[in-house]
Amino acid sequence: MNSALLPAVNQRPTIRDVSRIAGVSIKTVSRVINDQQYVSAEKRKRVLEVMAEIGFQPSDAARALKGRRSHQVALICDNPNPWYVYEIQAGVRERCAAAHVRMIAQPYDRSSPTLLDDIVALIDQAHPDGLILAPPACDDRRVIDELERRSIPFVRLQPGGPLQSARAVLMDxxxxxxxxxxxxxxxxxxxxxxxxxxxxxxxxxxxxxxxxxxxxxxxxxxxxxxxxxxxxxxxxxxxxxxxxxxxxxxxxxxxxxxxxxxxxxxxxxxxxxxxxxxxxxxxxxxxxxxxxxxxxxxxxxxxPVRAMAAAAADQLLDPAAEGERRLGHEIVVRESTAPPGA
Missing domain, CATH: 3.40.50.2300 (Response regulator)
Structure with a gap:
């Protein structure tokens, strides 16, 4: 194996290393790790060989296969407004902390060619108990299809439209x-x-x-x-x-x-x-x-951004929660408006 491809000395090999060295996508590596279909025998063999060669150990794979909870939820969020992102993170984090659950925040760039691979890598390495999808990830069919295929719970925050059997929190x-x-x-x-x-x-x-x-x-x-x-x-x-x-x-x-x-x-x-x-x-x-x-x-x-985020965390942490939850808005009148020609 080309030594230039190997992970740095004293650095634990990651799923990205396996993907790079084997010349396959992170999603393919994930499917091999979880013994799933849709991987050719040749690619499966190559991935397993690379994992053995570099000493890669899937983090918490045994726990995930046994169905145990990780007590972690992942927030997939992207927005050009730092205040909006902070409010969402604060709402989810505060609710999760009260339930002794850790929040993991994953940046989302809808233009990235590795977007789905990045989310798959997060799932396979951290094994979150569920995900909260903030805009625009909440309407990304690639992400939603992957979560549904894996039967991973998720809640959509401010979605653009209804989705059968999916939970959501929104404002009108x-x-x-x-x-x-x-x-x-x-x-x-x-x-x-x-x-x-x-x-x-x-x-x-x-x-x-x-x-x-x-x-x-x-x-x-x-x-x-x-x-x-x-x-x-x-x-x-x-x-x-x-x-x-x-x-x-x-x-x-x-x-x-x-x-x-x-x-x-x-x-x-x-x-x-x-x-x-x-x-x-x-x-x-x-x-x-x-x-x-x-x-x-x-x-x-x-x-009510923070309240909506907290409500999304509530829905994710409550297995019995179903359907949509709507929160109200308020028109706040200040000094920038008046009758025309006032």
Missing amino acids: NERAAFDMTSYLLSLGHHRIGFIVGDRGYAASGQRLAGHVRALSSAGVDIDLDYVRQGQFDFDSGRAAADALLNLPAPPTAIVASSDDLAAGVLAAAHRRGIAVPERLSVTGFDDAPLAQAVWPALTTVRQ
């Missing part, structure tokens, strides 16, 4: 956006811009749908010029706001799909000398600490 994003746009309509706004969040998150489409429904319910014509694409971040919020404010008849209010996007809108307005809320009302979504740090403080949707 469509209704929350409907309520926010309806609030602006009640102030007298009719030219209302909307900045959509990242396309990869189901919540983005849900919030746009709520906005459109509110306009339609109020008899306001839907003008797609007032809808702009964002990425849940400050820079895309500022760029989208610039495009909206350059329109011949610019909006008198802008609904942003996150507080970071809304902060970008405020920056664009301030740079142009547009007074908020006297000439432009701005709203966000989440009620992150940023919402009160910007000027003026944001009117926003309070999303």
Whole structure:
């Protein structure tokens, strides 16, 4: 065997080492370890040879095969907003700690070619008793199919749609956006811009749908010029706001799909000398600490992120829990909104 392929001296061989040296995927190594099907005799032989040669010992494999609990749960989470990720981790961690269960956090990058292999490696090395899938992993069929095939319990946090027999915790994003746009309509706004969040998150489409429904319910014509694409971040919020404010008849209010996007809108307005809320009302979504740090403080949707994460942990830790659990939202009114021309 080429010595360059071997693990470093005094370093315990890992499933990644076996995968690399044998020239197969981590998923294939996992199937060999667990004596599962769908592996050719040649690959199985090669993997077993490499495991013997480098002295690889699957961590806790015997315990997993005997069906014993590991008293660990895994959180699969990815989001460009550090506050959102922290709130999810805190909610799950606090609930798990109370039950004397350890939380393992696994970053999720939906663009990574090794995404599924990374999750499989986590399962085979840590043997969690179950997983919590935060957006957008909660809607990734590759991940869900693998968990269902292995009969591993999981709970989806803020999923984009129903899944037969799967447990989930969510807030009604469509209704929350409907309520926010309806609030602006009640102030007298009719030219209302909307900045959509990242396309990869189901919540983005849900919030746009709520906005459109509110306009339609109020008899306001839907003008797609007032809808702009964002990425849940400050820079895309500022760029989208610039495009909206350059329109011949610019909006008198802008609904942003996150507080970071809304902060970008405020920056664009301030740079142009547009007074908020006297000439432009701005709203966000989440009620992150940023919402009160910007000027003026944001009117926003309070999303109970930590409570939803804790509820997801509750569902995972309770074998009898079934179906969906819904938590409510709140419209928090601050200084960034007022009637048009106030």
